[in-house]
Amino acid sequence: METNPFREDLVSRLSPQPCTIVIFGATGDLTHRKLVPALYNIAADGDLPPGVRVVGFARRDKSDEVFRAELENANRKLSRQGHHDELWANFSRSIRYHRSEFQDLEGYHSLAKLLKDFDAQNGGTCNRLFYLASAPEFFDDILLHLKESALNEAAGDGWSRVVVEKPFGTDLPTAQHLNSVVNLTFEESDTYRIDHYLGKETAQNIMVLRFANAIFEPLWNNRHIDHVQITCAENLGMTGGRGGYYDKSGALRDMVQNHLLQLLSLVAMEQPTDLSADGVRDEKVKVLRSLRRWSDPAEVASNVVRAQYTAGAVDGQRAAAYREEDRVNPESMTESYVALRILIDNWRWSGVPFYVRMGKQLPKKATEISVHFKEPPPVLFNVMPVTARKNVLVIRIQPEEGISLRMLSKIPGPALRMEPVKMDFHYKTSFGKASPEAYERLLLDAMAGDATLFARRDEVETAWKFIDDIEHAWHQSDEPPPMAEYPAGSWGPKEADDLLQQDNRVWRRI
Numbered sequence: 001m002e003t004n005p006f007r008e009d010l011v012s013r014l015s016p017q018p019c020t021i022v023i024f025g026a027t028g029d030l031t032h033r034k035l036v037p038a039l040y041n042i043a044a045d046g047d048l049p050p051g052v053r054v055v056g057f058a059r060r061d062k063s064d065e066v067f068r069a070e071l072e073n074a075n076r077k078l079s080r081q082g083h084h085d086e087l088w089a090n091f092s093r094s095i096r097y098h099r100s101e102f103q104d105l106e107g108y109h110s111l112a113k114l115l116k117d118f119d120a121q122n123g124g125t126c127n128r129l130f131y132l133a134s135a136p137e138f139f140d141d142i143l144l145h146l147k148e149s150a151l152n153e154a155a156g157d158g159w160s161r162v163v164v165e166k167p168f169g170t171d172l173p174t175a176q177h178l179n180s181v182v183n184l185t186f187e188e189s190d191t192y193r194i195d196h197y198l199g200k201e202t203a204q205n206i207m208v209l210r211f212a213n214a215i216f217e218p219l220w221n222n223r224h225i226d227h228v229q230i231t232c233a234e235n236l237g238m239t240g241g242r243g244g245y246y247d248k249s250g251a252l253r254d255m256v257q258n259h260l261l262q263l264l265s266l267v268a269m270e271q272p273t274d275l276s277a278d279g280v281r282d283e284k285v286k287v288l289r290s291l292r293r294w295s296d297p298a299e300v301a302s303n304v305v306r307a308q309y310t311a312g313a314v315d316g317q318r319a320a321a322y323r324e325e326d327r328v329n330p331e332s333m334t335e336s337y338v339a340l341r342i343l344i345d346n347w348r349w350s351g352v353p354f355y356v357r358m359g360k361q362l363p364k365k366a367t368e369i370s371v372h373f374k375e376p377p378p379v380l381f382n383v384m385p386v387t388a389r390k391n392v393l394v395i396r397i398q399p400e401e402g403i404s405l406r407m408l409s410k411i412p413g414p415a416l417r418m419e420p421v422k423m424d425f426h427y428k429t430s431f432g433k434a435s436p437e438a439y440e441r442l443l444l445d446a447m448a449g450d451a452t453l454f455a456r457r458d459e460v461e462t463a464w465k466f467i468d469d470i471e472h473a474w475h476q477s478d479e480p481p482p483m484a485e486y487p488a489g490s491w492g493p494k495e496a497d498d499l500l501q502q503d504n505r506v507w508r509r510i
């Protein structure tokens with residue numbers, strides 16, 4: 001049988017190359033909690049190319065030793081595979097701290113000198129990965145200074161790439177502005193916009209499930225699927241001073257614009273022509289372009305529910321109301337929960353709603369996609385009572401990563417009675433090991449030059465168009481739709497249940 005030549009290409013391209021990773025905003029949470037533990041775990045797996053160095057670029061004054069000790073502390077607590085002193089000692093030798101203001105051009109010139117020294121020590125390899133992990137208000141400064149100091153230009157036969165963390169803008173105009181600065185500084189092909197949900201193993205498995213198996217794709221359309229649900233539940237509120245950022249953002253911008261619309265695109269897209277970055281992203285962006293947009297607040301109100309948590313209890317602990325949280329405006333009109341009925345206007349999905357919900361302070365942390373199939377024709381078994389008739393395919397993104405299929409089965413015994421049963425696949429039991437963290441995969445891909453799991457410019461901007469219409473109805477119209485409420489520790493507001501009930505459907509119990 002002939003194989004697709006692109007695939008062989010991709011497999012060989014997937015090896016990460018030695019480089020220097022410069023992290024802007026290196027004293028922040030992301031570096032400590034995610035980036036450095038991810039690099040350490042890549043090293044622990046033996047996958048970090050020799051010669052990779054890390055330079056932390058930030059404003060606070062500190063020595064290399066102090067910086068390394070702080071990172072070590074964090075790694076001890078957070079590393080997926082535990083912390084081993086000897087391995088850490090080897091790995092951390094490659095970490096340096098570079099103090100500079102983000103606006104100070106001199107700091108970039110001295111960075112350039114440092115990188116040149118590394119290149120010389122590395123036998124002339126000049127690959128650079130600039131990672132923007134600072135507060136987003138500094139992104140412009142950093143990018144423009146990288147350009148002014150010519151650090152954006154590939155040196156020798158090396159490459160120069162940029163990874164941009166979220167939030168990627170706060171609406172379409174700010175995202176377009178950031179995109180124009182990014183594109184002024186780096187080629188689009190050297191730009192890696194992070195959406196860490198795309199790095200999750202289970203999200204990557206959506207394409208494999210759909211296109212490497214013969215049995216799902218023929219059913220994957222409006223003839224056989226009744227509706228799809230995407231739920232992202234979190235059992236935390238505004239911990240660690242997050243209220244300040246969150247209150248300006250809200251659930252819709254914080255998680256739907258990026259993570260949940262990305263998951264939706266993977267579920268809804270057509271099969272790509274090949275597995276190249278653009279092959280996949282071309283198909284995802286078509287889905288985003290087909291999302292039905294709402295032009296007036298009444299349409300938004302009938303398709304989108306927003307809500308805030310009131311005081312309650314989560315995991316047996318008293319939880320304050322959203323408006324009482326640290327750094328949250330006591331009169332805030334920012335949603336900590338959102339539920340949407342999304343329609344995709346294309347041939348495959350016409351008439352199939354995608355119900356998407358995201359909430360903080362819900363009873364547990366869980367993200368899943370459930371595909372609810374239509375009932376079989378009402379003959380033969382339709383007169384028999386049964387609790388749930390529809391086949392449901394559940395893709396558990398996290399935790400307990402896996403996939404299950406609900407179907408009806410005969411209950412053993414002389415009587416003909418039936419009951420829903422589950423066929424269940426768990427990553428852990430099937431593969432005997434925990435999945436790598438999303439950031440591990442994404443860092444490796446950026447070092448390898450594979451942008452498949454990163455958002456392209458048009459994806460980000462198209463997603464913002466959809467979100468902006470809703471934000472506009474909420475914040476700029478004369479008759480903004482109401483803000484519903486739910487007690488912390490519950491599964492969200494009654495209004496979100498009503499949204500499905502109007503269509504004779506219910507949210508899946510998680």
Ligand code: BG6
Pocket residue numbers: 166196234254255367
């Ligand atoms: C971030 C959001 O992008 O994703 C957070 O800003 C959210 O509000 C987080 O909690 C969730 O990520 P994960 O991987 O823990 O599901």
